[in-house]
Amino acid sequence: NGNEKEGPKRMAVVISTLNNPWFVVLGETAANRARELGYEATIFDSQNNTAKEAEHFENIIASGFDAILFNPTDAEGSVSNVKRAKVAGIPTFCIDREVNSLNGPVTQIISDNFSGCVELGQYFVRELNKQGNYVELLGLVGDNNTWNRSKGFHSVVDDFPQLKMVAQQSADFDRSKALEVMESVLQANPNVSAVFCGNDAMAMGAYQALVASGKAEEVKVFGFDGAEDVMDAIKDGKITATAMQSPKLMAKTAAEMADKYLQGDKDIPRKIPIAVEIVTKENIDEFGVYGNGE
Amino acid sequence: MESSTVILQANGITKKFAGVTALQNINLDVHRAKVNVVVGENGAGKSTLMKILSGVYPDYEGQLLLEGKPVSFQNPKEAMEKGIAIIHQELNLIPYLSITANIFLGRELKNSLGMLDFKKMNQQASDLLKRLQCNLSPKTRVGKLRVGEQQLVEIAKALLEDAQVLIMDEPTSAITDTEVEVLFRIISSLKKEGVAILYISHKLDELFKIADRYIGLRDGEMVGTIEEVQEVNKPDLIRLMVGRNIENTYRKNSSASSEEILKVKNISLPKDISKSRYLVQGVNFVLHKGEILGIFGLMGAGRTELLEALFGLHPKIIMGEVFMNGEKVKIKSVKKAIEFGLAMVPEDRKKDGLVMNMDIARNVSMACIDKNSNYGLLDFKKERNQAKNYIKDLRIKATSEKQKSKNLSGGNQQKVVLSKWLATKPKVIFLDEPTRGIDVNAKNEIYHLINELAAEGMGIIVVSSELPEIMAISDRILVMSNSKLTGEFQKETATEDNIMKAATA
Amino acid sequence: MTDFAKGNIGNILKKFQSIIALLVLCIVLALMSDKFLTSENMWNIMRQISINVCISVGMTLVILTRGIDLSVGSILAFSGAVAAGLYKSGIEIPSMDLYIGFTILGAILAGFSVGGTLGAFNGWVITRFKIPSFVATLAMLTIARGATMLWTGGFPITGLGSNFAFIGTGWFLGIPMPVWITIVVVIIAMIITNRTKFGRYIYAIGGNESAARLSGINISKIKIWVYTIAGLLAAVGGIILTSRLDSAQPNAGLTYELDSIAAVVIGGTSLSGGRGSIIGTVQGALIIGVLNSGLVLLNVSPFWQQIIKGFVILFAVIMDRINHPNEE
Amino acid sequence: MTDFAKGNIGNILKKFQSIIALLVLCIVLALMSDKFLTSENMWNIMRQISINVCISVGMTLVILTRGIDLSVGSILAFSGAVAAGLYKSGIEIPSMDLYIGFTILGAILAGFSVGGTLGAFNGWVITRFKIPSFVATLAMLTIARGATMLWTGGFPITGLGSNFAFIGTGWFLGIPMPVWITIVVVIIAMIITNRTKFGRYIYAIGGNESAARLSGINISKIKIWVYTIAGLLAAVGGIILTSRLDSAQPNAGLTYELDSIAAVVIGGTSLSGGRGSIIGTVQGALIIGVLNSGLVLLNVSPFWQQIIKGFVILFAVIMDRINHPNEE
């Protein structure tokens, strides 16, 4: 193990993807906090690919990092990686997403997509007061976050028979795809009263489609993430709500926990849930972009 | 006074390719208003020299003088601008473009708007074609043309701009005798205009008709020139090229037996599914053991298609019956054909004959690879020895059996193709234009070979567009004209004009 | 005589095969959804394919020379990001406290020159070192994407304002701006390919490069220009996209190269060069666009959409083959 | 004489160029990081490239015949998912309350047959309709991906247990299993390409298809086999991956085709067919693998990594060009 080697200790920040600003924030905040605490920090991009992630872990173990701040690509697929790190004596600290292993990581600082979308769903139902046609834009259909969010949302909304989902399409978490898909969906379903989007990029795309077809007023848009432009859009009442996962808070906590652990203080809860908060025009002023914790 | 007769002069030209020295210190004069014929065996360096004169190869040692002034061309265009045009040995056309587009390629005419001037170009193109007495529409896609017609387009290309030096590297290798006549008429008219013609051909007979002086190349070196062409005869030329006399090994006594080795009944090959037009129609003939059967015809008669059909290349559409040694056979594929003991040396060795990137040994064993493998694994030693033997027997000019085929000259490539097929130990071999673009020496060697094979009891079918050749080597001559058999002659009864009659029937 | 007639039918089929395919597709969709044949939906489709058409026009030229360009998607993203970045924040050089601001036009031109330069670099590498376009542009695909990430830091550049948005979302004489741009691009490209030396040389190089060289055509020059144009048109696409989204996404244009190649090939352009047309490509892009929006209109599951698209591509190309049997 | 000598040096360079490139790379990395030359790291690299090597061996055969296979990534995902799914839940047909369970071996064979079948379909379409492999496999890329999504419903299939995991994570005689598998694949492939008729025919077809046809070679048969093998090896990769992750990811193998083509080309195989070697491809894959882990060891930012990789690909291919100047 690398604890006796000279020079500053090193933390690896493994992020599921950098193709989405939300995760870039997550990664960079964690890395910066680690640096503030006097560590070398390196960011690894798993490109939403559990195989790539496994490679990163092997390289990390080989080059003897001291701790891993870990944003997993897959609850199951990532477990083996965490275990391998543990065997090599490198502690792992999960951020944002869970891995299905209680004793694998030192701790898991998670904001549960599912429960987040449960809350969002409840707000959604209230906003539409229990009736109307709505559209759902899914993320990458191969990505399990897509489905965690979708399931959380439906676990609430499906109990209300007057809420009819007239279209469920994928827009790959991508703004332009969302714009195009939404344009077409609006052709088939002129009278929808809400759009639920799997992330904020898609929410912005959907909103632009609504603007283009002059429906921006009557159709409510719901996002997920708390990205900059969506926060602004909520301020201006363009987008109804998003779910704020506070990536910055999670990232900072993770880095601090890791520091604490490396200092020798081992008593750290196995799970540190970070509440997912619904951001609306009413409470928007309580939030910074990507959550608080400046 | 020199400059008046000599328009183009090459001093001490040397050209090396990776490994090979193609040209060694060549000094060449090209005379105005004359047909300067360059003769030499395959691989002597004729094409290479021409490519240097026409700017295709910008890098070489030595110097070129045009009208006494030193010139060096970076690309063919510069040579063209200086009035040096070339017809290449290989066709250089764009299949998907029209005849006009090909003729004007790189020299397009533009209208006032800077756009292509189709009208004007088509006009000029059709004028050129008329001049060549070829009645094709200039708008036809070149890909649709036959080899012969494509070569006419190449000639038209060279005639577009009035060059002062016109290089022709085997321009007649694929065109009909009538078309040749037209070309010669054009050449002599160009001569009158003072144009210098550089002419290369392996058809010696046509050289006597047009040559004003001969320049001999051998193994990349000048071996002298002949200025007085009147008293030059074939042996002289051959001596100039080969350096020694070679007696024509023409077919003296037939080795044909009465035993039928191959018999085809009423073979037809429709041009397309709707059997409205045929490439081959109702062909019947027999081939005897040890017999050399010549098939003559003008370009496009359908001879290649006939051979291809028999060789199992068109199994889906071929109609009729084939018998080998008396029993009916169904040739469903080339593989089957080879198993039945057929072999075919194709018309176009570059396209269909060889894998140019592979060495000689691999090419030779291509069609008989099972012979060179044991327990399913290839035996390289066997393969190389096989190739060595053929290089010896057929006198293939190559550094070793490991030399890549693409670095061989035409004639030697042809010999490799022959070896490849002889290696399959065939009972019947089809030779489609076996001597196209091959020098007298190699020709004779191949004739000799054919005779030997026949003597060993092989049945041989030779397709050729050269009447003298056919008459010289065949025991029996079939004539095809637009896809039908139009005549059959025994060696004795065959004469030039009754064959020609049948061919143009 | 019969032959002649047959030839004609063949030609007609060849000429109009993709149009026919397109019509069939449209009729089917119109029958399945009454929402399909609305003018609004038609404009949507037009607007949506406009970017693909711009890219595919460049791709067509490249493929006509027997090349391929895998880097268009990344170049699109980079030039879009550069334009957006410069327009929003200009260039600041604190050291010599210098600030250069950019007008919309300036920013757009900057984006174009980025696209053109990267394209030219592709062409230069390909011709100078005689390496396959597939590899050269594969490398550029990675490089330009990385450059985009560096430039944007992984964050979208948003909030470009309504003037910039006009390019992608505005209307002019009752036609959306992107469609206008595309029409102009297509017309110019058609003139170039059919009526100019340059276009003629493109076909010649694709048909038989060595013959073209022997005719004194400067292969390298033509090719470099072709790849430059491809890069330029990718940049045009990038500007349109950025302006439509009012945001330059770091991962914009991912896998656009595949859509574009699909459009070109469905349009009947041969990957072995020398045969094809701009108008065919436009039809190819239309087929894909109509299919995309149709599948969404019918609310087909995203899973099935991929499978169906795959088979449509196959089908279209097989049709082309059947109409050009003996061409490579 | 000098000529001869020069020829020799040339040959040596040609033979060993990618090895040289590899050594240079390794030395540089070893100097820059003491962690590089550890046996652990070496095994990592081996294990990491094993999947790419398996795929790239198939890709090499395809490219030698002058084709290309863009569908390997999707086929990898699909066959991995099928194997995992069958092993975990078997087949249930409630209607006739039938249940078929699968052993590990059974599941793996099922995965192979899926890969082989899709590959064979590629080959069949390409030869039967004479359409470019690029398009046929592009279609398959979409189709197989869609099929994977349908089969998995978009969810990873996980919890396959330690026996299954052994294939991807186990060690045998001090060597990781994936490396064993790869070694076997490579050796077989080398024998096939260099010493068998089949291999010779592959080169012949790539070198000059019509000459090959006239030599009695059944082009279609050979090609169909080649694409089948490519599919099969993609499946092998899929099994290894699934077992390593103890989970079949629906979006596994995205863009693997590009890594694989890069490996083949860096290994000196010509995209215009007929020239190249398996061993070269292995070296190509090694270069990429070493680079990947090296960039991480040197703690290069992910954005820069893409850019550097792009330039390395360019550099490697240009070197190949310089050593094979006059080959197509």
Ligand SMILES: Nc1ncnc2c1ncn2[C@@H]1O[C@H](COP(=O)(O)OP(=O)(O)OP(=O)(O)O)[C@@H](O)[C@H]1O
């Ligand atoms: N590109 C090349 N690379 C290597 N060697 C070459 C190349 N081109 C020609 N050679 C060699 O140069 C010599 C001359 O070739 P060239 O084609 O000029 O002969 P030729 O007289 O035209 O033969 P033929 O009458 O068959 O056309 C031959 O030995 C040939 O092997």
Ligand SMILES: Nc1ncnc2c1ncn2[C@@H]1O[C@H](COP(=O)(O)OP(=O)(O)OP(=O)(O)O)[C@@H](O)[C@H]1O
């Ligand atoms: N590329 C082609 N496209 C259409 N028809 C062709 C083509 N090539 C040949 N043909 C037709 O096929 C028939 C035979 O042509 P081909 O040139 O093979 O005859 P051939 O007797 O073998 O002549 P040669 O062998 O001397 O070239 C002719 O009627 C010709 O019109």
Ligand SMILES: [Mg+2]
């Ligand atoms: Mg020659």
Ligand SMILES: [Mg+2]
């Ligand atoms: Mg013929």
